[in-house]
Amino acid sequence: MPAILQKGANLSLSKASPGLVGVVISLGWKLPSNYSRPFDVDSSLFLLTQQGQVRTDADLIYYNNRSSICGSVELMGDNYTSHPASEWASGNQLTSPDRNASTGGSTGGSTGGSTGREDLEVIQVDLSKLPAEIFRLAFAITIHEAASRQQQVSLLSEVVIRICNPAGNELVRYALPQERGRETAMILGEIYRYNNEWKFKAIGQGFDGGFAALLANFGIKV
Amino acid sequence: MAITLQKGGNVSLSKSAPGLTKIFVGLGWDVRATSGDEFDLDASAFLLTDQGKVRNDNDFIFYNQTISTEGSVEHMGDNRTGAGEGDDEVIKVDLDKVPREITKLLFTVSIYEAEKRHQNFGMVSSAVIRVVSEADGVEIARYDLSEDASTETAMIFGEVYRYNNEWKFRAVGQGFNGGFAALVKNFGVNV
Numbered sequence: 202m203p204a205i206l207q208k209g210a211n212l213s214l215s216k217a218s219p220g221l222v223g224v225v226i227s228l229g230w231k232l233p234s235n236y237s238r239p240f241d242v243d244s245s246l247f248l249l250t251q252q253g254q255v256r257t258d259a260d261l262i263y264y265n266n267r268s269s270i271c272g273s274v275e276l277m278g279d280n281y282t283s284h285p286a287s288e289w290a291s292g293n294q295l296t297s298p299d300r301n302a303s304t305g306g307s308t309g310g311s312t313g314g315s316t317g318r319e320d321l322e323v324i325q326v327d328l329s330k331l332p333a334e335i336f337r338l339a340f341a342i343t344i345h346e347a348a349s350r351q352q353q354v355s356l357l358s359e360v361v362i363r364i365c366n367p368a369g370n371e372l373v374r375y376a377l378p379q380e381r382g383r384e385t386a387m388i389l390g391e392i393y394r395y396n397n398e399w400k401f402k403a404i405g406q407g408f409d410g411g412f413a414a415l416l417a418n419f420g421i422k423v
Numbered sequence: 424m425a426i427t428l429q430k431g432g433n434v435s436l437s438k439s440a441p442g443l444t445k446i447f448v449g450l451g452w453d454v455r456a457t458s459g460d461e462f463d464l465d466a467s468a469f470l471l472t473d474q475g476k477v478r479n480d481n482d483f484i485f486y487n488q489t490i491s492t493e494g495s496v497e498h499m500g501d502n503r504t505g506a507g508e509g510d511d512e513v514i515k516v517d518l519d520k521v522p523r524e525i526t527k528l529l530f531t532v533s534i535y536e537a538e539k540r541h542q543n544f545g546m547v548s549s550a551v552i553r554v555v556s557e558a559d560g561v562e563i564a565r566y567d568l569s570e571d572a573s574t575e576t577a578m579i580f581g582e583v584y585r586y587n588n589e590w591k592f593r594a595v596g597q598g599f600n601g602g603f604a605a606l607v608k609n610f611g612v613n614v
Contacts, residue, residue: 207543207574208541208543208545208546209542209543209544209545209546209573209574210545210573210574211545211570211573253548380541382458382459383458384457384458388457395570402545402573403545404546405546406457406458406459406546407457407458408457408458409458410458414458418456418457
């Protein structure tokens, strides 16, 4: 059984899975049903120092920069619809992500249809390869052109971040509560060093100002 | 070198720092960077008799009542956002001025309107409460609220109590279900 966290709570991954080196992080969400306009959601993650800032812009991993310089972080692909979040029952084996499966548009996002489609993006991290000065990995989702399309994260449902070991066993999960916020960028969770352990924290906080505000928060100038 | 106390652990203030008469409790946290209501943490103190109750409402020291009758406990001012470096709220204690019938000083931290704002300590960055020797700034104990009290909204941080003619500090680290109002009532304060 995975640990299910509430907002703000944390869990020691090192204790939950001693010797853990590789982790598979999935970010899942469900688009609103009966929604005819385009609705693009993207995943990103940030490699952060102890000050909570990136070292350089290359520490932002997203659809245009899929792996970190250190080789420890890789965004495997989006539009991962062959394994929607609902099929990820706890303990199920995760098949190896097909890196060629990404057929997303220019934003790497997904377009809403009438069915309330589910999406899942997968990130692989080798904790042992992370540089010592990287203390935190923050995982976020953003809505493309949120302002002009007047879309917020609160329109999504079943927004979930999951941490699995390489065998596909789910260690911890955080589901975003349905709140009526105006956020257009949302940090779902963070993996971070704490007293020689790796921990995970359920964040569930974001920015009304979207991707730009998220980038500014972590020290990226746009 | 600060001692990070386990819950229930205690340290003799008189022995660890002979002649120690002035301490302060410091509460620090970071201003909210994300969108939403500010995080407003409050440090408070209760002066308790050996019955574990206040003598009267004046023994509850908080942002609206910042100094005790005898001047032994003083809250240095409310901070509503966490703005500023280091300790954002400070409660100073002069142990020599604590009246005889007061046998325990209890320190709490709570989030203002936590329930309404759907907040807990884990949502706040770098929330730390500590007890410090005022003379030399040496930290006697600290508690990492963001990390170790993440799902709480109000907690008893620790207590300074008389024991065989000396003052001891005990780290309590106990969350309080029912919110801060229930905690305040529990010590005999009329709210």
